[in-house]
Amino acid sequence: METRRGARMVIDPKVRQVGFVTPGSELGRPAAPEPPGAAAPVPVVANSPSPVIIPLLLIPDTSSLRTTPLPVPSPPSRRVVAAPPADDSMPLGSYNPSDAILGSSQGSSERTGNNDKHGSAPTDSLADMSLSNASTLAIRLEGLNVTNDGISNVLSTSTVRSAVAAAPTSVEHAFQTSSGQGIIGSVPAVSVDMAAAANPQAGIDPRPMPLKDRTSKAERRAIQEAQRAAKAAAKGVGTDIAAIADGNVANEVKSSKPSSQKKGLSEKKPAVFSDKKPVVSSDKKPVVSSDKKSAEKASEKDKRKDIPAPRMQFDDEQRVAKAKRRSLIEQTEAKNRVELFRHLPQFLHGTQLPSLESKFFHEDPLHPHPSVFQVGLQYLTREIVGGNARCIAMLMAFRDMINDYSTPMEKTLVRDLTAKINSHVSFLITCRPISISMGNAIKFLKTRIASLPVTVSEFEAKHSLILEIDRFIQEKIVFADNEIVKHAVTKIRDGDVLLTHGSSCVVEMILVRAFELGKKFQVVVIDSRPRLEGKGLLRRLLGKGLHCTYTHINAASYAMQGVTRVFLGAASVLSNGTVYSRVGTACVAMVAHALGVPVMICCETYKFHERVQLDSICSNELGDPDALVEVHGRKDVYSLRGWADSKHLHVLNLMYDATPADYVSMIITELGMVPPTSVPVILREYRKVPYVM
């Protein structure tokens, strides 16, 4: 791992080193190169900070980590790795500004200035609030307790402050008044506090844990979740708490202090409610527990609301077992999975299809709608591949499903249909993990369902949903592709040599269109095993009469010479400009970059995602390892046959890789051609008025 990173650094010193890096290598570059473009276009709207800023805060933390003599440094460094993907558990494709805030650990100085409406303004004032103001605070609280988030922030801050100030009486007084009138509003606050109080502990906990060699994925997951909840709690609170909530417990003083604060708070609060006596603690235990219960419930609810279920980690045996029980397909997990990729689903190929087929006619509560079943089958057998195709097929299947849908008795359409979509999506996921673009589409559909007015009749609701789906397909995919083609064609000049990798339908449309416009150019199709998708593209291009060269990716460096443009498709573009695409793309882009050939990524904006991903490990898809073992038409290549029996061999067939933004010259979207640094802008500006509403 280390050597690889190092090697990459040699090739391209611009690469941000955030992934699997020891703190030491980080230290030399304190101000992580923040592309100026990210901040430049929209400097003021700190509401949704551009995700590129995230590493900024992490790096000082790691450096401080390094200075503090911690028993085992592994968890913090893991934290560094895990922190960025914390974002990825956000609802796919949603663009929720508050989530974005959670994801970033920005200083309050930037944020509180113009933060979201209810949360920050009181916080800000609270920061300077003297104790005498506490009663006014209570009044404020009453006014504010309509909004859960806002109030929670306010309460937590206020209590923290009060604990620090160690003058509890007046604060307590304030609480009395507030709790008397606004007790409903304050419950969530308590809950959040509880969560917050629990979380620093969880954040600290891992320190003894690493003693047993390594934390399991599940544990790390739990920690991460806890920390996320902590972030939710700390939303709108000052920097220090946010930083702690971020999980960086490196600075011992720092970490211990707020946690004690919070502990004090969590203990104190019930006291406030119950016996109205300043702080001291002995007779409040039962109250704590009862309060805790309700608080926990509320916090559970809150959590569920704020944080969507994290992606399934397939090395978590319990969850896998649970998911299996709920799944229609019986699947056997593959043995000999590659260690680093254990969290990704991998099943023995060939076991799923028969099981699915045998269930074809069976009546089962899990049984999906026929159209969805069909699409699932087609995913499973790779009959439908490619981001757009899969997305359209899924949407059309959902369209059919909605068409046939009728609300059962005593249920509301909104809830029941959402649940139905969820179960269908999980069915599709068992067939093949869904892509980011599909996630976005699902998110879109669900928002549409959720935003249906209650009064609307079932027929109208279905009709409007169907229209919405059609519109999505039309606008976000069909028209978008046309626009991309229009933009991209302008970049093709006579005499160009264009290179592409694999088979992207947009790129194909571009090439064909340019050819139809009479441009004279050559195409180099780079292909890679085992899927050899380029052959299909090549065949179609040749059928149209284009002049093509075909080669495999191992000849990329040679083939790149003389190429004037590289056009590549993408499965997704992430907000740090990383292009997530068919495996091999990164390699092609890197070679092109090294030789100074411009790399154009063609991607519709519905595939954009605000996730930040720095490597292709956290989220990826594993293909059939046997596909690497067998070479079609080469019976003499058999040395790997029976590899599954060997304990010492792991075969890894990755489906996607992440191309760093540095290799990408330009991303061609339907909104125009933008540099990769502008992806957050698109995400922010065009998702705000999304295809929703």
Next chain:
Amino acid sequence: MGPIMKFQVVVLAGGMSKKLFPLVSKDVPKALLPVGNRPVLSYVLELLEANNLKDLIVVVAGEDAAVRVGGWITEAYDGRLHVEVAAVSEDIGTADALRAVLHRLVVDDVLVVSGDIVSDVPLGAIAAAHRRKRAVLTAMLCSSPSASTAEAISSTGKDKAKKPSPIDIVGLDTSHQHLLFLASGTQVDKDVKIRRSLIRVVDQMEIHMDLMDAHLYAFNRAILQEVLELCQGIKSIKQDLVPYLVRSQSKFGAIASGDTQTEAVGKTPNKDDSGQPQTPMQDIVPLPQHILPGVLHPASLELTCCVYIASEGKYCSRVNSIQTYGDINRDVAGELVFLTGYTVSNQNNVIHPTAEIGSKTTVGPQCMVGDGSKLGDKCSVKKSIVGRHCRIGSNVKIINSVVMNHVTVEDGCLIQGSVICSNVHLQERANLKDCQVGAGYIITANSEHKAEALSKREKS
């Protein structure tokens, strides 16, 4: 609750079969011919039931036969299956029979099953293959039993085999998923003609002789209806309809440009594209069709004919000749006994508890004896099936044979490789070898028959 997964099932139970003369008579239509002491049709119905397909349309040729079949079904499957029995006139082809029930088909796809299949293939797999390819036609192929026994037949002599069971010539693509050519051996005289245009489109085609069309098809309902209505000349599914669809597929070609849709089969009906996004602008570049055949442009659904090849372990066979009838009976009594649902004894045979067996009588493995049958002393039953309420005297040898219900066999008879229908009377010391005896026939004492088909009508 509508049909599950939008599939409807049509069982073509047939009526009288000339090939099975003299086993099939007016009293016993082909569907009710006992195989392993159960009507053939029950195997199909149970296969369907096991696959949760409970709404069936059974088409029977001939009014009388329909009444009989319907009566039997209601008796045997009352409450378990919902079966509509439709009668069509005799002497019409299978496609005509299908045409007769066409108006009852409403959902997306139709599974057409021949009533004489004995099989344990998973129907879900066929349906799934059909669906995921969006095929017009999916035919099930199974490895042909005749391939292995063909030499055996020819070696045992021409007198026995009426005809070598027809060999299907199947053309597949290299992935073994698409059906490119199908001709049954009976149609082919000497040469198989394959059009060059087909080869041009598909590059490679594998010709298989070892596969047999199992007469189990999944059709796209809309196209099936259109074809059957447009082309009244299509009489038989196997001989006309399937080759027609396969041929028109190659005109469109899985790869060839799919714009020539003015073919007779042509236009796939534009089902429910009311809300289909219509491109308003003219200069829109359509998405390449290959990315989504038929999803974005349902009107341009390609005609593809697919196959599902039954896996090795699965059994599939049809009762369509005397030869196969005997084979299947033996198989059912032997390794396929699980299909019948009977419990197997330690001796690897099935003897109904009410059957009485005399002293020193041996019933070998892979035999069946139905309820109420009486076997006398010193009999020997080997690899045979004895039906219900038979009375068999002593010193009788039954080898490799099928004896149906209510048969009386007197002392000292020898039955080898024969099929004895119901109510036959064999008088003392009759000797039958490779014979088929029609229902109600009386064989006189001491007579000897070899490779004959004996039936009442013949006699009268």
